[in-house]
Amino acid sequence: MKHVAVVGGGISGLTAAYRLRRLLGDRVTITVFESTAAIGGKLRTAEVGGVSYDVGAEAFLARRPEVVALVEEVGLADRLVHPTKARAKIHAGGSVQSLPPGTVMGVPASAESVAGVLSEDGRRAVEKERSLGPVELGEADVPLGPLLRTRFGDELVDRLVDPLLGGVYAGGADGLGLRATMPGLATAIEGGASSLTEAASSLLPKTPGTAPVFGTLTGGLRGLLDRLLELSGAELRTSSTVRALTRTPSGWRLEFGAAAPSHAPADSPVDADAVLLAVPAPAARKLLDGVAPVASTAFGEVELASMAVVAFAFPPGTELPDASGILIGAGERDAEGVPYASKAFTFSSNKWAHLGDAGPVLVRGSVGRFGEPGALNGDDDSLVAAVRADLARLAGVTAEPIDTLVTRWGGGLPQYGTGHLERVNRIETAVAEVPGLAVAGATLHGVGLPACVATADAAARRIAEQLFV
Numbered sequence: 001m002k003h004v005a006v007v008g009g010g011i012s013g014l015t016a017a018y019r020l021r022r023l024l025g026d027r028v029t030i031t032v033f034e035s036t037a038a039i040g041g042k043l044r045t046a047e048v049g050g051v052s053y054d055v056g057a058e059a060f061l062a063r064r065p066e067v068v069a070l071v072e073e074v075g076l077a078d079r080l081v082h083p084t085k086a087r088a089k090i091h092a093g094g095s096v097q098s099l100p101p102g103t104v105m106g107v108p109a110s111a112e113s114v115a116g117v118l119s120e121d122g123r124r125a126v127e128k129e130r131s132l133g134p135v136e137l138g139e140a141d142v143p144l145g146p147l148l149r150t151r152f153g154d155e156l157v158d159r160l161v162d163p164l165l166g167g168v169y170a171g172g173a174d175g176l177g178l179r180a181t182m183p184g185l186a187t188a189i190e191g192g193a194s195s196l197t198e199a200a201s202s203l204l205p206k207t208p209g210t211a212p213v214f215g216t217l218t219g220g221l222r223g224l225l226d227r228l229l230e231l232s233g234a235e236l237r238t239s240s241t242v243r244a245l246t247r248t249p250s251g252w253r254l255e256f257g258a259a260a261p262s263h264a265p266a267d268s269p270v271d272a273d274a275v276l277l278a279v280p281a282p283a284a285r286k287l288l289d290g291v292a293p294v295a296s297t298a299f300g301e302v303e304l305a306s307m308a309v310v311a312f313a314f315p316p317g318t319e320l321p322d323a324s325g326i327l328i329g330a331g332e333r334d335a336e337g338v339p340y341a342s343k344a345f346t347f348s349s350n351k352w353a354h355l356g357d358a359g360p361v362l363v364r365g366s367v368g369r370f371g372e373p374g375a376l377n378g379d380d381d382s383l384v385a386a387v388r389a390d391l392a393r394l395a396g397v398t399a400e401p402i403d404t405l406v407t408r409w410g411g412g413l414p415q416y417g418t419g420h421l422e423r424v425n426r427i428e429t430a431v432a433e434v435p436g437l438a439v440a441g442a443t444l445h446g447v448g449l450p451a452c453v454a455t456a457d458a459a460a461r462r463i464a465e466q467l468f469v
């Protein structure tokens with residue numbers, strides 16, 4: 001009987017634990033060590049206004065197969081739902097408009113598709129992109145912002161691309177890498193597309209609107225975490241921070257930080273035959289320091305964006321705009337020239353039919369962009385006040401909430417800058433040289449849930465192969 005220690009009880013760690021059990025059956029005991037008091041990491045289903053409501057990640061990309069397949073595999077297909085037909089809006093150029101369909105994260109397949117959010121000059125700049133000559137991409141990743149600004153002009157980036165990227169990475173185009181965040185566009189260019197417009201066009205579905213783009217689970221994403229843990233048969237140790245990782249002649253030793261309050265004695269060390277790390281970059285940096293120093297250094301280079309989600313339950317019947325939500329660009333102002341603290345609102349009762357029927361009217365406000373703590377610096381009361389003021393200005397919602405919950409996600413999202421792919425290559429090469437060690441999670445191949453699940457599957461397979469060659 002071998003023992004595998006999984007460090008981190010987020011979606012990546014729990015998927016890995018589940019996959020290890022599927023691969024190895026009763027030949028292995030599995031322990032999941034989680035530093036906080038509960039599993040989930042960036043997935044958290046809370047009670048807001050008496051309704052189970054996700055206040056971390058709220059949905060997953062259903063166009064990628066990993067999460068949908070996992071949900072079906074663990075027997076939760078009956079809880080899988082897709083958004084209603086409500087469309088998203090965007091505050092662009094000073095007013096709220098429909099979010100243009102037919103773009104790849106704001107990179108358009110035609111100037112017409114984005115004309116609604118651009119000035120006439122902006123539209124013309126986009127139109128010209130096709131005739132600018134080929135896009136030259138070198139071996140290394142290129143900064144997305146400067147490339148798009150040169151090809152399409154600033155307006156498209158500021159009004160459309162940035163708000164969309166901000167929703168995923170909490171970072172803007174100028175700090176992110178093309179290959180790291182939009183690999184499909186780079187591949188299309190390398191495959192012969194003569195412009196970014198043509199590359200975007202080649203990536204969009206030929207018959208738009210046929211397949212659902214996103215999915216979630218009724219009752220909240222917590223249902224998936226619980227099921228993964230249950231089926232993994234793993235022992236869960238919460239409030240258990242792995243402080244140090246060392247190699248022993250036969251495997252690994254995990255040492256623990258003192259549980260809070262800090263005077264309490266630390267748990268005794270635990271030995272394991274293999275270790276799977278599914279923790280954010282700062283923890284991975286620390287734990288790999290003595291065992292895979294090159295990987296540790298690379299994890300240490302990853303920058304993180306902080307954000308907060310302010311969840312509201314309004315009285316039943318509260319009127320919301322006819323939309324699934326509103327994105328807000330960084331430079332946007334209201335009619336009086338006053339900026340917004342929020343970067344997006346999700347009108348969850350409009351977006352998800354099961355929440356629309358739930359009773360209270362549910363809304364999520366998101367705050368926080370990379371390098372701009374802004375309203376995050378204030379206390380919870382001032383954050384709630386700022387987000388409510390935005391909601392009133394943008395959507396005319398002035399009702400008194402019956403419940404409010406602030407959830408802060410300090411360092412919640414790794415930034416995929418131009419050095420990201422090379423950094424991940426360094427991490428994976430260094431870890432591959434250490435037997436009985438694997439890494440998974442949002443730092444590697446995408447922050448979205450499908451990408452996290454993919455890394456967890458791969459890490460579990462690596463451990464399984466190594467333990468029973």
Ligand SMILES: Cc1cc2nc3c(=O)[nH]c(=O)nc-3n(C[C@H](O)[C@H](O)[C@H](O)COP(=O)(O)OP(=O)(O)OC[C@H]3O[C@@H](n4cnc5c(N)ncnc54)[C@H](O)[C@@H]3O)c2cc1C
Pocket residue numbers: 007008009010011012013033034035036039040041042043055056057058059060061240241242243278279280283307308309409412413440441442443446447448449450452
């Ligand atoms: C507010 C927000 C909204 C998001 N929305 C979406 C969305 O709608 N759709 C989507 O696809 N993605 C979304 N994301 C991204 C996605 O949620 C995350 O990238 C993903 O959940 C990360 O999962 P993970 O398991 O890799 O890491 P985490 O969820 O960070 O889990 C890592 C776990 O490790 C634990 N840990 C850390 N150090 C130690 C240690 N030393 N010992 C033991 N345990 C430790 C942590 O407590 C944590 O529980 C969102 C992210 C945020 C922050």
